[in-house]
Amino acid sequence: MTIKNFAFSPPTLTVKAGTTVTWTNTDPDAHTVTSKQGSGGPLQSAALATNDTYSYTFTQPGTYPYYCTIHPFMTATVEVTP
16 A cells, blocks of 8 residues: 555555555655544554555454544545455
């Protein structure tokens, strides 16, 4: 996953359970990868500086919406299939 131009790319990613997803921030501004409030999701990165990465292994099928806490308009979803 790429964070570029204040957006997550792709906006929806579909992976199989057991897949590790890595986000790389290519913007000059810091961003986070954080599960949306109330979703109960597991994503909770620190602020990622340029070229920093954050990885998470999705073990359970489901829909995982997330956003950047610094720029809340930045949203995306990981869909995990069995």
